[in-house]
Amino acid sequence: MEKTRWPAGKKILANDLMQKRYVYYLTEPVGKSFDPEFKPDLTPQQMLELGVFGGKYMTDCQNEFPKSWFKKAKLCHKFHDPELNFFKINASQPLSVWRQKGWIYPEDPRGWFQWYCRYYMGRRISEEDQRQIKRWKAMKRHIAQIKKHCQKGEFFCHRKQRQALLHWAYDSRKI
Numbered sequence: 001m002e003k004t005r006w007p008a009g010k011k012i013l014a015n016d017l018m019q020k021r022y023v024y025y026l027t028e029p030v031g032k033s034f035d036p037e038f039k040p041d042l043t044p045q046q047m048l049e050l051g052v053f054g055g056k057y058m059t060d061c062q063n064e065f066p067k068s069w070f071k072k073a074k075l076c077h078k079f080h081d082p083e084l085n086f087f088k089i090n091a092s093q094p095l096s097v098w099r100q101k102g103w104i105y106p107e108d109p110r111g112w113f114q115w116y117c118r119y120y121m122g123r124r125i126s127e128e129d130q131r132q133i134k135r136w137k138a139m140k141r142h143i144a145q146i147k148k149h150c151q152k153g154e155f156f157c158h159r160k161q162r163q164a165l166l167h168w169a170y171d172s173r174k175i
Contacts, residue, residue, distance in 0.1 A: 009025060009026065009027070010025065010026045010122075011023060011024075011025055012024050012025070012026065012064060012121070012123070014061065014064050015063070016060045016061035016063075016064070017060045017061075018060075018061075018109045018110060019061075019109055022107065024107070024118065024123045025123070026121055026122035026123055027122055027123065027124050028122040028123075028124060029122060030120065030121055030122055031043065031120055032122075033122075034119075035129060035130075035133055037133055037137065038133045038136065040116070040136070040168075040169030040170070041169060041170050041171035041174075042166070042169045042170070042171055043120065043169075044065070044069060044113070044116060044117045044120050044169075045066075045068060045069040045073075047113070047166060047167075047169060048069055048070065048072075048073035048074065048075070049072045049073055049074070050074075050086045050166060051074040051084045051085045051086040051166075052085060052086070052113070052163075052166050052167050053080070053085075053092055053113065053167060054076065054079075054080035054081050054082050054084055054085060054090065054092060055073075055074050055075045055076035055080070055081050055084035055085075056075075056076055056077075056079065056080040056081070057075075057110065057113060058070075058073075058075070058110075058113075058114075058117075059075050059076070059077045060077075061110075061114075064117075065117060065121065080092065085163050085166075086163065086166055086173070087155065087159040087160075087162050087163040087166070088159075089159045089160050089163050090160075090163075091160045091161075091163035091164040091166075091167060092167070095110070095111065098111050103135070105128050105131070105132075107125065107128065108128075112132060112135060112136070112167075112168065113167065115128065115132045116132070116169060119132070136168055136169070139164070139165060139168045139170060140170075142161045142164060142165050142170075142172075143165065143170065143172075143175060145158065145161060146158050146161055146162065146165075146172065146175045147175060150175070152175065153173070153174075153175075155173070162175070
């Protein structure tokens with residue numbers, strides 16, 4: 001995996017189909033200085049390479065992130081394809097559901113994964129970071145379900161929960 005060395009303080013301009021002229025600054029080193037309660041198993045690059053969100057996520061905003069993230073990413077520009085997911089199952093809810101539930105922060109119109117990518121790169125927004133980390137921690141209930149009902153490494157047991165956990169940077173292949 002290529003190391004990214006974008007300097008703290010670097011200005012980032014996001015221009016894609018969902019967000020025009022959004023500016024943010026990197027205040028922490030890439031992949032470092034995470035909140036002590038936030039310990040994801042997977043980097044955004046690893047998630048994209050494994051197959052998440054039916055490949056539809058991030059197809060129009062690649063200029064914002066390191067090119068290395070997309071070299072082996074499983075993406076589909078035209079539609080959401082569950083076959084691109086690691087567990088070959090749809091574990092996503094439509095963005096409309098996320099909006100109805102109030103889970104979308106205006107700065108990250110694509111939701112949690114967009115927040116995580118930007119957090120990983122070094123952007124920090126204190127209140128939003130805490131909200132998203134709290135949501136990430138809540139996903140642990142799925143780990144407990146898999147451990148209770150499945151043998152370790154039994155990929156066909158609770159595939160939808162396993163895929164959902166991948167969407168939240170938990171490496172459910174190791175459960």
